[in-house]
Amino acid sequence: MTPPPPESELAVELRGITKRFPGTLANDAVDLSVRRGEIHALMGENGAGKSTLMSVLYGMERPDAGTIRVEGRDVTFASPSAAMAAGLGMVHQSFKLFDSLTVAENVVYAAEPRRFGLVDRAAARRRVRELAEEHGLAVDPDARVGELPVGLRQRVEILKLLHRGARTLILDEPTAVLTPAEADALFAVLKSLTAQGRTVVLVTHKLREVLEGSDRVTVLRDGRVVARLVTADTTADEIAAAMTGRAVELDRVHASGTPGEAILSVEALGTDAVHGVDLGVRAGEIVGIAGVAGNGQSELIGALAGLRPVTAGRVTLRGEDITHASAAERRAKGLAYVPEDRHAVGTAPAATVAENLAMGHHRTSLSSRGLLPPAAVRAHARALVERFGVKAATTEVPASALSGGNLQKLLIGRELAHDAPLLLVEQPTRGVDIGAIQNIHDQLIAYRDAGHAVLLVSAELSEIRGLADRVLVMYEGRVAASYTREEADERTLGLAMAGAAAPAPEAAEATD
């Protein structure tokens, strides 16, 4: 190890930070040293204590023990604004912006240039333009923030911090909502910021961007620091092993399926946000749909699941027309569905694990002359919990007590248990830990290999590439491109997601 640098070279130094919440030790004597001018990645699975640590640093939580030094001075922050005054700035995962206000108003809010007590709007606009030009963060100062795409909103957040003179920027999962191209642009901005002597702390669980974009890595697990790594000297496997505590096989590409008869066929489907979509999924095949969020994927799946009205086209499931069938009719004809929003749509958080697992099955296997025998419900729940490795104290705890990964296992297990010929699955591993991701992927592959058809929507390109036998890319409500697994490298998909794909002749005939 290199000797510790002199204090002034540390932008942020946390020593022995301990934070307890009822029942959990979120941070256990955590030390974190961030050098001035570096991009420092803070990694860890959900619940490892990253967010708590950053909340402590940013004045949102008081530590039970430990000291904070910023630029060599001991500090205690009573609020985020105190942290800001000391030169820190945080871009939260869910942006803290005012949608109805303009970009300039958002940037100068609570630090306004004034003339005669009024907001000097010309100066505010000028300030935004200057900062934008200086840091390559181009955005129209007069645009309403609510009308901007996510990538630009993130720029507004960064501009806001720069306007306040932030010297250390903390970004919480900044790329979760970005296209690969937008993420690359973000990292270019971050590098130029550090080149000027600013410091970036990147909170993330994405290995690829940490390897490409960071200088050093601190890995947390169960509230403790388990590794301090220099990015240039480490590998994805080493970081993943530190995060999970065991060796993990990353980015596995599973064996291809052996497609059989057509199960789902969609012709010229139209809804409010989907136009002329043709696609087909065969038995023993996983078809992946890639695309930046908001390009019609959710609407397409919603229409196929019977949750959104279809305005044009035809959908057949195993030869039966289900274009206008209700969700219940579709399920009866052989469709299962894992929705994107597992908290609001996929499960009922206040209901017990057993009740959640019974949902959907209440019409079929569990129903006994219109009643649900409690013993059958319990047995069903116990069987699924065991089969899919859901960690729950008992099957009688509410679903809201489960972690995100366990809730997702519950949801996927419940839907797979229908043994339906067609499975629609959206974002199966969003916000799920690396260990659970593997389990979920294995389940989906096993389901396919049992001869079922799977239509998979995911924002994670590695997931699509690892699982799908064919990949469709949606852009602005249409299928912009269609690739075989071999053709679907990250660059090709990234271009198509950004709307730059050559027109795909095979998209039209993918129905078979």
Place this chain on the structure above:
Amino acid sequence: MFLDSDLLMSALRALTPILLAALGGALCERAGVFNIGLEGMMLLGCFTSVATSWFTGSPWLGVLAAALAAAAYSLILAVGAVTLKGDAVVLGIAMNLLAVGLTSFLLRTVFGVQGTFDDPSLQGLPLIGGFSPLAHLSWAAVAVAALLLSRHVWGLRLRGVGEAPDAAATLGVRPATYQYGVILLSGVLCGLAGAQLALGNVTLFTENMTAGRGWIAVVAVMLGRAAPLGVLLAALLFGLAEAAGFRLQGLGLPQQATDAAPYVVTLGALFLTTARRRRTPRPSGARS
């Protein structure tokens, strides 16, 4: 012609209480507080202004006392909704109901009468240029509120607080401070509205004399989209309806029917705004 300058003048007189109260409601709305206690604060203002003017002989002291009393009364909403995080709708309704009972009770204990207190020696507000001084004040208040909201640092911060209090808080702006401020201000404005009603439009106090004007002000806030100029236009609409009601009464229509005019307009306005809102759903996350 039916719509002549006389009608407009009487509309301008009728709209003052509604306009003052609606401005207060609009400021609360922009700060994220749904204030439906306007009616109760206004009614308390009516009684306080009459009682103070009668005892002191000064309608100006009556106006001042009305503003202070209604502001104090508004603390129920401020403490309940902002500090204790209670439901603003429930609190507002409670304030309105309490004000009816409280003023009727005080009317009996202070003046020993029921129904109406009316005395020739009770001093009302003088007219300046044909209008009550509070009417002039209300027009100035529209301009000031419009400028504050759109251009002033305070207005920008207030709009931010109303839209995303968490975001404002992380930037060091305390939402509660702004919310207390506008609720107290709405109390002052409703107190003035009550004084205008009891010492300006007429010179007397009658039980429940606001007769729904505070509720109409709530509708004016919605109809005017909580913007000062929009609220002015909405209040003008109700003022015209009220003035037209008087006019129709003069033409021999039964009073019960003409008195209903502002409320019919209110219902129509509510229907139209909700219908418009249904047709144009907001883009997700965006506020028009």
